[in-house]
Every structure is written in C-alpha cells, then in structure tokens.
Amino acid sequence: xxxxxxxxxxxxxxxxxxxxxxxxxxxxxxxxxxxxxxxxxxxxxxxxxxxxxxxxxxxxxxxxxxxxxxxxxxxxxxxxxxxxxxxxxxxxxxxxxxxxxxxxxxxxxxxxxxxxxxxxxxxxxxxxxxxxxxxxxxxxxxxxx
Amino acid sequence: xxxxxxxxxxxxxxxxxxxxxxxxxxxxxxxxxxxxxxxxxxxxxxxxxxxxxxxxxxxxxxxxxxxxxxxxxxxxxxxxxxxxxxxxxxxxxxxxxxxxxxxxxxxxxxxxxxxxxxxxxxxxxxxxxxxxxxxxxxxxxxxxx
DNA sequence: GCAGCGTTTGATATCGTGTCTCACCTGAGA
DNA sequence: TCTCAGGTGAGACACGATATCAAACGCTGC
Numbered sequence: 001x002x003x004x005x006x007x008x009x010x011x012x013x014x015x016x017x018x019x020x021x022x023x024x025x026x027x028x029x030x031x032x033x034x035x036x037x038x039x040x041x042x043x044x045x046x047x048x049x050x051x052x053x054x055x056x057x058x059x060x061x062x063x064x065x066x067x068x069x070x071x072x073x074x075x076x077x078x079x080x081x082x083x084x085x086x087x088x089x090x091x092x093x094x095x096x097x098x099x100x101x102x103x104x105x106x107x108x109x110x111x112x113x114x115x116x117x118x119x120x121x122x123x124x125x126x127x128x129x130x131x132x133x134x135x136x137x138x139x140x141x142x143x144x145x
Numbered sequence: 146x147x148x149x150x151x152x153x154x155x156x157x158x159x160x161x162x163x164x165x166x167x168x169x170x171x172x173x174x175x176x177x178x179x180x181x182x183x184x185x186x187x188x189x190x191x192x193x194x195x196x197x198x199x200x201x202x203x204x205x206x207x208x209x210x211x212x213x214x215x216x217x218x219x220x221x222x223x224x225x226x227x228x229x230x231x232x233x234x235x236x237x238x239x240x241x242x243x244x245x246x247x248x249x250x251x252x253x254x255x256x257x258x259x260x261x262x263x264x265x266x267x268x269x270x271x272x273x274x275x276x277x278x279x280x281x282x283x284x285x286x287x288x289x290x
Numbered sequence: 291g292c293a294g295c296g297t298t299t300g301a302t303a304t305c306g307t308g309t310c311t312c313a314c315c316t317g318a319g320a
Numbered sequence: 321t322c323t324c325a326g327g328t329g330a331g332a333c334a335c336g337a338t339a340t341c342a343a344a345c346g347c348t349g350c
Contacts (some may be wrong), residue, residue, distance in 0.1 A: 017317075019327065038307070049329035054308060070215065070269060074337095076307080089263045097156060098261060105270075108250045112272065116243060118234045119275035124252075127257065129265035160344075164298065183336070194300035199337060219308095221336080 003030050003082075007065050016059065021048040025056040026065075035069055035077040035097050069097055072128045089127040093134030100127075148175050148227070152210050161204065166193040167188050170201040171210075180214055180222040214242055217273045234272040238279030245272075 007026050008018045016022075028044040029036065042053045057078060060066040069077050069088050079088070079097055087100045105125060113120045152171050153163045161167075173189040174181065187198045202223060205211040212232050214222050224233070224242055232245045250270060258265045 017326070019316080021328065025223070047329095049331095051309080051311095051330080052194045052328060055327085058308095068219075072267065073268075074213070074221065076219070089257070089261055089265065091263065092266065098263065100261070105250045108253055109272070112234070112245065113274070116234055116245070117277040118236070118243065118274040119280055120234065120272050121237065122217065122273040124217075124269070124271045124273075126269045127254070127263070127265050128267040128269075129258070129263040132262040135264055137178065162297065164345080166299065194302095196301080196338080196340095197299060200298085203337095 003080075006082075007060070007063070010063055010065065011059070016117070021045070022056050022059075024048050024059070025053050029057075029060065029066060029078070029080050032080070033113070034095070035079045037054055037075075063103065070126050072126075087125045088126070089131075090131055091131040091134055092128050093130045096131055098131070126129050148225075151227075152205070152208070155205070155210070159208070164184070166190070166200050167204075169193050170198050171205065174202075174205065174211060174223070176227050177225065179240070181223045182220075182222055189201050203290055215269070215271050232270045232272065234274055234276075236275050236276040236279055238275045238283070241276055 004023070004027055007030075008023065011018060011022070024045045024047055025041055028041045032040065038054055038057055041057065042048075042050050045053055048056075057066060061068065063077075064084065065080065065082055066078050067081050067086075067088075069079050069090065071077060071090060072092060081099055083099065089098045089100060091097070105123070109120050109123060112118070141142070149168070149172055152175075153168065156167070169188055169190045170193055173186050176189070177185065183199055183202055185196050186202065187193075190198055193201075202211060206213065206223075209229065210225065211223050212226050212228055212231075212233075214224050214235065216222060216235060217237060226244055227273060228244065234243045234245060236242070250268070254265050254268060257263070
C-alpha cells in the first residue's frame with residue numbers, strides 16, 4: 001500500500017473526507033524527501049489555496065503523519081514522518097534531518113521530575129550537529145565553536 | 146552591583162555603546178519577573194522604537210543575558226537569565242518558567258552521537274509540565290492526556 | 291569648540307508564518 | 321434528485337520579527 005493511500009485511509013477512519021485538494025497536499029508533502037515549509041507546499045499545490053494547505057498540514061500533524069522541526073535559526077519546518085513520539089537531529093551543514101529511533105531522554109526526564117517537583121508531561125527536543133558526510137567533506141575545524 | 150550595571154558593563158566590554166534607549170530596554174526586561182514577549186517591552190519602553198527593542202533583545206540574547214523559551218503552543222518568549230547553557234520547565238498551568246540547574250541530557254547526547262554518526266554540537270530542550278503549586282490546586286485528572 | 295565619522299536610533303515598510311472570514315462548492319446519505 | 325454539513329479558495333488580517341534609511345548621537349582628534 002502506498003503512503004498516500006495509507007494516509008487517506010487514516011483520514012477516512014477519522015471521518016475526514018478525501019478531497020482532491022487534500023490528496024494534492026498530501027502528495028506534495030510525500031514528494032518532498034526532506035523537510036519543507038508550508039509555503040513550499042502552497043507553491044507546489046497550485047490548485048489548492050493557502051488556507052487549505054495550512055489546514056491540511058495541521059490535520060496531518062494531528063494525525064501524526066507530519067511533524068514540526070524547529071531549526072537552529074528559530075524557523076519552523078515540517079517533515080513527513082509516520083511514527084509516534086520521536087526527535088530529530090538536524091545537520092547544520094546540509095540541512096538534512098534524521099529521525100531518532102526513540103526518545104532517548106526518558107530517564108533524564110524522570111530525574112528532572114523528581115528534582116524540580118514538576119510533573120513533566122511533555123517535552124521538545126531538537127539536536128543540531130553535523131552528519132558523517134558533512135564531517136568527511138569539511139574535516140572539522142579543530143575545536144571550533 | 147545591580148543587574149542593570151552588570152549588563153551595561155558587559156555591553157561596554159564588547160564595545161557597544163550604552164544609550165538611554167538600551168538602558169530603558171534592559172531595565173524593562175529586568176523589571177519583568179517572568180517571561181515576556183518583545184511586544185511587552187515595546188509597550189513598556191515608549192521612548193524606544195520597535196526596531197531598537199528587537200535589536201537590543203537580540204544583543205542581550207547574544208550576550209547570554211536573555212534566553213528564548215519555546216512554549217508548547219509554538220510561541221517564542223524571552224526570559225532574563227544570566228547563566229550559560231541551561232534548559233527550562235514551563236508550567237502548562239500557570240505559565241511559570243523554571244530554570245534547570247544544568248543540562249541533564251549530556252550523557253544521552255553522547256550516546257546519540259555514537260548511535261547516529263552525527264557530531265552533536267547543540268540542542269534545544271524544553272520541558273512542559275505542571276508545577277507543584279498547580280498540581281496542588283487542581284489535583285491531576287487521573288491519567289488525563 | 292568643532293568637524294569627521296562610525297554607531298545607534300525611530301519610523302516605517304516589508305516579510306514569513308499562520309489564522310479567520312465568507313461566499314461558494316462538493317459529495318455522501320436520504 | 322435533494323439536502324446540508326463539511327470543505328474550499330481568495331483574500332484580509334494578526335503577529336512576531338527583520339530591513340531600510342535618513343537623522344541624531346557621541347567619540348576622537350585637532
């Protein structure tokens with residue numbers, strides 16, 4: 001089953017209609033191999049309006065099909081990633097975004113809960129670094145930063 | 146030495162001039178006990194212009210006097226906090242922001258570096274939960290969320 | 291005191307991202 | 321068919337932030 005069908009089924013299961021506009025937005029999102037901005041999709045879905053693209057993105061975010069990635073410069077982008085709670089490593093060299101298999105900081109969070117008296121219910125974690133390829137290309141300025 | 150003097154000295158040390166506008170913005174930021182938006186400061190510094198407030202905030206961010214806090218709804222706010230790298234717990238009840246004493250996920254990051262092949266250079270972590278006070282007030286809806 | 295010159299300022303325009311509004315359209319079920 | 325809730329597109333609006341630019345400021349050397 002293709003990703004597109006997979007996602008439309010999810011939408012239908014929640015009682016949303018599968019319209020041509022929505023299909024177009026989903027297809028455009030799936031066609032992006034990496035991250036994208038909402039405006040990227042607006043430009044690629046000439047048929048669908050701005051509002052529809054934003055609505056569909058929000059829908060997909062709720063569905064867990066698309067997740068938001070915060071970049072180091074503060075900009076927000078999207079990424080197709082059909083998995084539950086997870087985090088990303090963003091390569092500061094090439095901009096590539098890698099999913100992390102699992103939430104690696106569960107233990108740390110438990111400790112923090114105990115230490116602060118807060119009941120930690122959620123968190124946001126983004127990692128920034130350089131992927132193996134970028135490091136090979138520009139062999140790390142000794143101790144820079 | 147007051148915080149204001151402390152900060153102006155830091156600015157001077159970097160070669161920035163201490164102007165009345167900058168003093169006003171810094172004073173307004175220090176007067177906020179919790180987090181604030183740039184617009185808060187614009188309203189409180191009637192003398193200083195919008196652009197100047199934004200410029201000064203960015204300056205203070207570079208100086209490590211002010212840090213940015215990402216809220217769960219995606220909005221960005223600022224917080225006076227004269228410490229190095231650290232993180233925050235944001236109370237989803239009252240909005241209070243607590244600094245965490247140290248970066249609690251150093252070990253986890255090292256593991257992630259090894260696992261992904263990325264050289265992790267930076268990260269962004271925000272925690273969301275409910276502070277002891279809020280939990281006392283509204284005694285946790287059993288297993289909600 | 292004053293000219294020269296780089297820095298800083300404030301007003302305003304512009305941008306980027308996202309939401310809201312509203313008249314119109316669509317398609318699933320009766 | 322018909323009905324009508326849900327969906328759509330165009331465009332206005334909101335909001336946070338940056339860019340531009342002429343004018344003012346304030347060091348510095350004379």
